[in-house]
Amino acid sequence: MTHLNLKISQGEFVAIMGENGASKSTICQMLNGIIPNSIGGRLSGQVLIHGLNTKETGISELATKVGIVLEDPETQLFTTSVKAEVAFGPENLSLPPDEIEERVAWALKTVRLNGYEERLPSSLSGGQKQRLAIAANIAMRPDILVLDEATSQLDPVGVEEVLSVVRELNQKYGMTILMATDASEMIARLMDRVVVLNQGQLEADGTPIQIFANTALFNKLMIRSPQVSQLATLLKNEGHPLPTFPITVPEASDGLQTLLEGTTPAPIDPVKPAVYGSRELAIQVEHLDYIYQPLDVHAVKDVSFEIRQGEFVALIGQNGSGKTTVLKNLLGLLRPTSGKVIVAGQDTKITAVAEMARHVGFVLQNPDQQLFAETVEEEVAYGPKNLKLAKELIEQRVAEALKLVGLENKREEFPPAMPKGDRAKVVIASALALDPSIIILDEPTTGQDYRGCHQIMQIAQSLHEQGRTVVFVTHHMALVAEYAQRVIVLSGGKVLLDDVTEGIFAKPDVVRQACIIPPQITELGQALPAGMGLPRNPLTVQTMSAAILNRFDQKFLATPSHSTLRV
Amino acid sequence: MSSLIAYYPGNTLFHKLDPRAKIIFMVILSMAIFAVQQIPVALVVLAVMLCLWFVARLPFSVLWSFIKVLLPIIGFLFLVQAVFYPGNTPLIKPLIPIGRGYGQVTLEGILFAVLLALRLMAMIIMLPLVNFTTPVQIFALGMVKMGLPYRLAYTMTTALNLVPILQGETSVIVDAQRLRAMQSFEKGTLVEKLKAYPALVTPLVIGSMRRAQLMAVAMDSRAFGASKSRTYLEDIRLHVGDWVFICLTVAFTIGIIVASYVM
Numbered sequence: 001m002t003h004l005n006l007k008i009s010q011g012e013f014v015a016i017m018g019e020n021g022a023s024k025s026t027i028c029q030m031l032n033g034i035i036p037n038s039i040g041g042r043l044s045g046q047v048l049i050h051g052l053n054t055k056e057t058g059i060s061e062l063a064t065k066v067g068i069v070l071e072d073p074e075t076q077l078f079t080t081s082v083k084a085e086v087a088f089g090p091e092n093l094s095l096p097p098d099e100i101e102e103r104v105a106w107a108l109k110t111v112r113l114n115g116y117e118e119r120l121p122s123s124l125s126g127g128q129k130q131r132l133a134i135a136a137n138i139a140m141r142p143d144i145l146v147l148d149e150a151t152s153q154l155d156p157v158g159v160e161e162v163l164s165v166v167r168e169l170n171q172k173y174g175m176t177i178l179m180a181t182d183a184s185e186m187i188a189r190l191m192d193r194v195v196v197l198n199q200g201q202l203e204a205d206g207t208p209i210q211i212f213a214n215t216a217l218f219n220k221l222m223i224r225s226p227q228v229s230q231l232a233t234l235l236k237n238e239g240h241p242l243p244t245f246p247i248t249v250p251e252a253s254d255g256l257q258t259l260l261e262g263t264t265p266a267p268i269d270p271v272k273p274a275v276y277g278s279r280e281l282a283i284q285v286e287h288l289d290y291i292y293q294p295l296d297v298h299a300v301k302d303v304s305f306e307i308r309q310g311e312f313v314a315l316i317g318q319n320g321s322g323k324t325t326v327l328k329n330l331l332g333l334l335r336p337t338s339g340k341v342i343v344a345g346q347d348t349k350i351t352a353v354a355e356m357a358r359h360v361g362f363v364l365q366n367p368d369q370q371l372f373a374e375t376v377e378e379e380v381a382y383g384p385k386n387l388k389l390a391k392e393l394i395e396q397r398v399a400e401a402l403k404l405v406g407l408e409n410k411r412e413e414f415p416p417a418m419p420k421g422d423r424a425k426v427v428i429a430s431a432l433a434l435d436p437s438i439i440i441l442d443e444p445t446t447g448q449d450y451r452g453c454h455q456i457m458q459i460a461q462s463l464h465e466q467g468r469t470v471v472f473v474t475h476h477m478a479l480v481a482e483y484a485q486r487v488i489v490l491s492g493g494k495v496l497l498d499d500v501t502e503g504i505f506a507k508p509d510v511v512r513q514a515c516i517i518p519p520q521i522t523e524l525g526q527a528l529p530a531g532m533g534l535p536r537n538p539l540t541v542q543t544m545s546a547a548i549l550n551r552f553d554q555k556f557l558a559t560p561s562h563s564t565l566r567v
Numbered sequence: 568m569s570s571l572i573a574y575y576p577g578n579t580l581f582h583k584l585d586p587r588a589k590i591i592f593m594v595i596l597s598m599a600i601f602a603v604q605q606i607p608v609a610l611v612v613l614a615v616m617l618c619l620w621f622v623a624r625l626p627f628s629v630l631w632s633f634i635k636v637l638l639p640i641i642g643f644l645f646l647v648q649a650v651f652y653p654g655n656t657p658l659i660k661p662l663i664p665i666g667r668g669y670g671q672v673t674l675e676g677i678l679f680a681v682l683l684a685l686r687l688m689a690m691i692i693m694l695p696l697v698n699f700t701t702p703v704q705i706f707a708l709g710m711v712k713m714g715l716p717y718r719l720a721y722t723m724t725t726a727l728n729l730v731p732i733l734q735g736e737t738s739v740i741v742d743a744q745r746l747r748a749m750q751s752f753e754k755g756t757l758v759e760k761l762k763a764y765p766a767l768v769t770p771l772v773i774g775s776m777r778r779a780q781l782m783a784v785a786m787d788s789r790a791f792g793a794s795k796s797r798t799y800l801e802d803i804r805l806h807v808g809d810w811v812f813i814c815l816t817v818a819f820t821i822g823i824i825v826a827s828y829v830m
Contacts, residue, residue: 091797
């Protein structure tokens with residue numbers, strides 16, 4: 001981080017955006033003095049909180065000024081009851097027990113966890129854990145609350161829970177809120193100000209509208225603007241700007257109606273029923289039940305579906321809906337309590353995991369849970385070596401896998417020291433080196449920035465184009481809409497919906513039961529009045545913009561089926 | 568499913584004991600267990616531990632999972648003791664006579680291995696008995712009231728709690744590597760198993776370091792260690808029941824030692 005100047009006033013609700021490596025976490029940890037007081041580093045210049053220099057102020061004093069909530073809920077909860085967790089900070093401040101009681105009660109009420117006092121923090125949902133972390137911080141009565149990617153591991157419901165609490169803290173108590181996040185639709189809806197960082201420097205600073213309308217900024221940096229803003233930019237570039245630049249659905253809907261006034265709706269081609277995949281079955285799940293012992297948790301109930309070779313399927317659902325359990329059953333890591341799972345012709349109940357690995361490649365959510373080798377090359381060769389393949393074949397497989405993920409020039413690098421996006425690619429290459437016909441990715445984009453997300457999904461897409469079956473799990477609905485052909489929605493351990501992607505988002509009410517919110521561009525299509533002659537359930541910004549531009553000029557008819565984003 | 572913090576909430580007599588009573592129980596009994604020299608005494612100790620496990624209503628399936636982890640170690644102990652323990656009652660003729668009773672399976676060797684296995688099992692039941700029934704913050708408070716500095720007490724309890732976290736983390740890593748066709752942990756030879764270790768240990772160590780650093784950030788932001796005289800929301804007091812338990816523990820320990828050296 002170099003020469004950063006930033007002033008934030010009491011009561012502001014500020015988003016910090018930037019690519020990975022833009023120093024978002026650094027600035028978060030500087031605010032409460034963890035940098036440079038606990039973690040080393042050279043700090044020139046100063047960070048002043050209410051005029052107090054963080055370098056010279058004690059941790060306890062700063063802790064009463066600035067609270068911080070981190071990305072991973074597990075690392076910030078260390079006691080065995082909700083109440084003890086919230087009391088931890090005030091106890092450290094040596095407050096009298098009566099006052100601690102009072103503060104605990106207030107903090108828990110504010111985050112709506114009153115009634116949970118005696119619960120084990122580890123038994124809470126993701127959204128509840130993050131709210132508990134907020135309570136534990138606000139019990140110290142800070143003026144400023146920093147959330148460092150605190151919603152990025154949560155499902156949409158968890159995100160909403162945390163946001164409503166944070167907004168109340170801002171509005172009711174005038175607390176200053178700083179959130180490092182790339183959830184631009186949420187920023188557009190809630191925040192006063194956006195600060196964009198680039199490689200440790202201030203790139204832009206303004207209101208959400210000023211920032212999202214700044215085309216030059218978005219050409220320079222790979223950060224996400226709301227989909228309606230992306231649409232407005234595309235239209236503007238073609239000479240059809242909306243009257244006012246939109247950042248939310250109602251703004252875009254009004255603007256489009258004005259723009260299209262007087263043009264005649266062109267007939268839209270009816271969506272052709274798509275047939276995906278070949279005839280050959282890749283995955284067959286019949287009446288799968290799974291019960292975790294010893295606690296007798298019935299995680300998956302009578303789940304059945306078939307996936308054909310060559311399909312590109314998204315598996316979505318709230319945390320705790322049974323996604324992970326289904327995945328583990330597909331991989332042979334768990335054996336069905338009852339029912340049948342056949343993957344690539346193998347009955348997972350009787351097939352060894354190492355044998356399954358020949359057919360199914362698995363990409364773990366957190367790359368750091370499997371990287372161990374000293375070079376990329378060695379890491380990728382690990383699987384084929386375990387299969388005791390011939391040396392030439394191993395070399396060939398490693399070369400192919402690295403080429404597929406675009407790491408052929410980084411063979412000698414040390415994986416743990418690579419940037420997060422590259423670490424994910426090493427993990428994908430490691431799975432590909434076994435040349436599986438099926439690839440399963442478990443939340444592969446968690447913790448990745450916009451560029452990383454699309455790079456990973458484009459690799460998945462190229463694997464799909466080679467004829468491999470791709471199944472991925474994600475909370476990121478824009479990615480589902482853009483890449484998946486078919487979606488299976490799980491809810492409460494059961495299959496709620498199983499349909500082509502267009503079909504899924506065409507039923508927003510049913511999808512909301514599984515606590516899933518369609519992408520913003522689909523919401524725009526659904527919000528427009530009927531008879532506008534625009535797609536009802538557009539999946540991508542490109543589809544929508546092509547349909548609109550078509551009204552002015554027929555050449556835009558050809559709609560790209562997938563993202564043409566350059567990454 | 569592994570829980571992050573190994574605490575099983577409950578309302579049993581054992582849960583209600585003062586943490587100091589449980590710490591005394593843990594410390595003096597673990598010393599006593601090492602003093603046990605006779606199989607019947609070891610059996611009695613083991614039976615008492617099992618009864619307490621039952622009293623605390625802890626799940627027996629968890630106990631069984633511990634025993635399963637121990638089985639290979641017990642097997643190894645049997646092998647070593649059977650071969651190397653000097654004894655006079657040979658059961659099986661030695662394959663390679665080494666001399667002076669070494670290298671042959673003797674009754675004394677087997678009995679000694681049984682004793683070791685019982686002691687090991689008693690220990691492995693006793694430690695979680697305390698850890699699983701005491702919330703971390705209460706455990707730390709107990710240590711502070713016994714005179715330990717707060718930071719040290721808290722660091723020790725946190726370390727105890729890292730064990731289940733690392734267990735969970737290890738199983739994720741093992742699964743990830745199994746899905747890369749690693750089979751050494753299921754059917755490999757000892758050499759293959761040793762060779763496979765870096766693939767587990769490296770991600771485990773790197774992950775733990777990252778986790779520790781983030782935990783420190785979270786603790787600092789909640790003023791951990793801000794002052795030496797910290798207050799406590801919950802207070803603990805030694806009740807009559809706790810004193811009875813401590814007396815019983817001391818009496819039981821003396822009984823074990825007397826039985827071991829006098830009998």
